[in-house]
Amino acid sequence: MIYLDYNATTPLRPEVLEAMLPYFQRHFGNPSSVHGAGRQAKQGVEEARERIAEFLHCRPAEILFTSGGTESNNLALTGMRHALRHKGQHIITTAIEHSSILEPLDALATEGATITKLPVNSEGRVNADDLVAALRPDTVLVSISLANHEIGTIQPIAELSRLTRARGVCFHVDAVQAAGKLPLDVTSLGVDLLSLSAHKISGPKGVGALYVRKGTTLSPLLRGGPQEREKRAGTENVAAIVGFGIAATLAARELERSIAHCCQLIQQLWNGIVQRIPGTFLNSPLHQRLPNTLNVGFSNAAGEGLMMGLDLAGIAVSTGSACAAGSLEPSHVLLALGRTAEEAKSALRFSVGKETTTQEIDRVLEVLPHVVERVRKAVES
Numbered sequence: 001m002i003y004l005d006y007n008a009t010t011p012l013r014p015e016v017l018e019a020m021l022p023y024f025q026r027h028f029g030n031p032s033s034v035h036g037a038g039r040q041a042k043q044g045v046e047e048a049r050e051r052i053a054e055f056l057h058c059r060p061a062e063i064l065f066t067s068g069g070t071e072s073n074n075l076a077l078t079g080m081r082h083a084l085r086h087k088g089q090h091i092i093t094t095a096i097e098h099s100s101i102l103e104p105l106d107a108l109a110t111e112g113a114t115i116t117k118l119p120v121n122s123e124g125r126v127n128a129d130d131l132v133a134a135l136r137p138d139t140v141l142v143s144i145s146l147a148n149h150e151i152g153t154i155q156p157i158a159e160l161s162r163l164t165r166a167r168g169v170c171f172h173v174d175a176v177q178a179a180g181k182l183p184l185d186v187t188s189l190g191v192d193l194l195s196l197s198a199h200k201i202s203g204p205k206g207v208g209a210l211y212v213r214k215g216t217t218l219s220p221l222l223r224g225g226p227q228e229r230e231k232r233a234g235t236e237n238v239a240a241i242v243g244f245g246i247a248a249t250l251a252a253r254e255l256e257r258s259i260a261h262c263c264q265l266i267q268q269l270w271n272g273i274v275q276r277i278p279g280t281f282l283n284s285p286l287h288q289r290l291p292n293t294l295n296v297g298f299s300n301a302a303g304e305g306l307m308m309g310l311d312l313a314g315i316a317v318s319t320g321s322a323c324a325a326g327s328l329e330p331s332h333v334l335l336a337l338g339r340t341a342e343e344a345k346s347a348l349r350f351s352v353g354k355e356t357t358t359q360e361i362d363r364v365l366e367v368l369p370h371v372v373e374r375v376r377k378a379v380e381s
């Protein structure tokens, strides 16, 4: 199989698996237990916390482990809303966020919060003036992703957070797709909260983290035991947390090489598509985009059909986010860029990674023109 769906998930690195294995057997203790077995598990969790803190350039005490990006986003939004209820009702986000941002905000709206969804330009970028105009005296939180999961657009987060925090409003960034693809530093980003997910950086599924700047008040989502400084109850997923820590260290170490590798592959892919297939258009921006992501529209073809045709040839790509896969609705991200429903439905997202090779891209460029032709013919007939 040729796997070009790294934005959905990434293969687990062997070094990560190896680090995790002892925590399923020998080091099986509960990190909350005070005996030796418990202390050993706790040490694994705390070492991983230090690794994630190093990854984000923050203090270990500012990291909370969660069950993944979805929980981190839910905790940030719902936790801040409940903690700041007395201060105001208004939350700002964008029209192109992941469902793990938009759905919890819809739920908060039913409980009395007011949500503003900022528009984006044709490249998926938020305008700072729109953000400033949307800020109100009762705004308590702004949540904007660093890089979009479908098209890869990078937002000017440092500027947006500076304008927001200057008005005393907290800023949350979903960095799930940016992690491992861009350098991350919470101080230069200037954010109060930041979400991560391990399985997007060659770590295990079902574990993530939320950075919470020291002094930020946050109500817990899960209540029970005193784990994670009473902000996230429940016995820690020790093996997964250990794997997450190793994955973050490796991702940071190899970041530059990985960016160069992905940029080259995406350039090869886009050049090949333009040369071989007429009637294509780019949904991703040319600049300020994730190095590994390319979203392309194929006029008069359905992305779903293209994706299935490629799958039959052993090539895995997606039509949008994995969470929306199988949905017949056009992508809300592409609609927000101003694409028509038909254009949006003709899109494919290619996302490459460390293990992708130029030979694999050559093979995709061999197969793709035939698949597009077949799907277009089916539409015509």
Ligand SMILES: Cc1ncc(COP(=O)(O)O)c(C=O)c1O
Binding pocket: 007, 008, 067, 068, 069, 070, 071, 073, 098, 100, 145, 148, 149, 174, 176, 177, 197, 198, 199, 206, 207, 208, 321, 322, 323
């Ligand atoms: C931008 C973004 N945020 C959050 C998530 C959810 O992360 P998880 O799969 O760890 O719940 C995803 C997953 O695709 C994502 O792309």
